[in-house]
Amino acid sequence: MIPSKLPNLPTSIFAEMSELAAQHGALNLSQGFPSFHAAQELKDLAAQAIQNNHNQYAPMMGIQELRIAIAQMMQSQHSVAYDPMSEICITAGATQAIFTAIQATIFAGDEVIIFSPAYDCYEPAIKIAGGVVVPVPMQLPDFTIDWDLVKSKVTAKTKMIIINSPHNPSGALLQDADLKQLQQIAVENDLLILSDEVYEFMVFNDHEHLSACRYPELKERCFITGSFGKTFHVTGWKLGYILAPPRLMKEFLKIHQQVIFCINRPIQHAVANYLQNPSTYQDLGKFYQRKRDLFLNLIKDSRFKFKPSASTYFQLLDYSSITDEHDYAFAKALTINHKIAAIPISVFMEGRDPKMLRFCFAKEDEELVAAAKILNQI
DSSP: OOOOSHHHHHOOOOHHHHHHHHTTEEEEOOSSSSSSOOOOOHHHHHHHHTTTTTOOOOOOTHHHHHHHHHHHHHHHHHHHOOOOSSEEESSSSSHHHHHHHHHHHOTTTTTEEEEEETTTTTTHHHHHTEEEEEEEEEEETBBBBBBHHHHOOTTTTTEEEEEEOOOOTTHHHHHHHHHHHHHHHHHHHHHHEEEOOTTOOOTTTTTTOGGGGSSSHHHHHHEEEEHHHHHOOOOOGOEEEEEOOHHHHHEEEEEEHHSSSSSSSHHHHHHHHHHTSHHHHHHHHHHHHHHHHHHHHHHTTTTTTTOSSBSSSSEEEEOTTTOOOHHHHHHHIIIIIIIIOOOGGGGGGGTTTOOEEEEEEEOOOOHHHHHHHHHHHH
């Protein structure tokens, strides 16, 4: 036996619930991937790139056309300039971007503050780097952040704060006051920021996604990650990107070149061309808002309680009026006995159990109708 760097790491809850759903023939609203297809135009562009022989290694930071397209997108969306030659790198999904940024900057004993519930790739990456995870619980029921509590957690060993907005699993969004307080804490304590913004275009109603890059003193100390897999319904393509000032990107690239060096080239060409039409991402909020509204309207008379998600393609449902069972046990029972799978969020909350399950509504309308029928009978 060899010693394990992650001796207590359990199987991912996403893999576990998806496997359970498959075993029992359950409708899978657990794992966060769409059940519908990508746009035909995007698929055609990928096929065209292959036929045009864009099949050899790409530049380490990604093809220039895609980095320029991302820079234009950030300028259009946030009125912020990123240099495509030195501040943008294409990655194998946002998860690789997050892992690499942490390995590049976190050393043994460095403390990293995360907000729970937190996506499950943050903590293992910190531990592999030798860092110490410092979880700060978000305030329920609205999943807000107590910044005084954050300040109390900052020590001389604190190196980084990881934020996630739009937030998975709650759909909550950081507000201007939040980001200004984060900026003040980061500047006063010379901290790095890693901002996970993969659901940036899935924002509903009158809500707005405020990227960390809009705040100048955050931008100069911040890694920002995004995901074309999420945005364009192609999670299997594993195509993401990271933005960072040159001093951070320089260190990022030292690890990136050893981990993966470069990313799938034909897919980069396809996305670079697809991005020339901004509606491909700007209309995403309307697309998913209709899905959310359909799902919630169908279950409005059920025993589940909910506050409509402000963003992402996830909806939390409060089941406290149905049972006081632990969310993990209830999620398994729903999958086995009622044939519908969801994610229990206590696994991301250091044992706190708010009696909520996360459902993914990035599904065909027929699947949402079928899911609602099941939920209405519980």
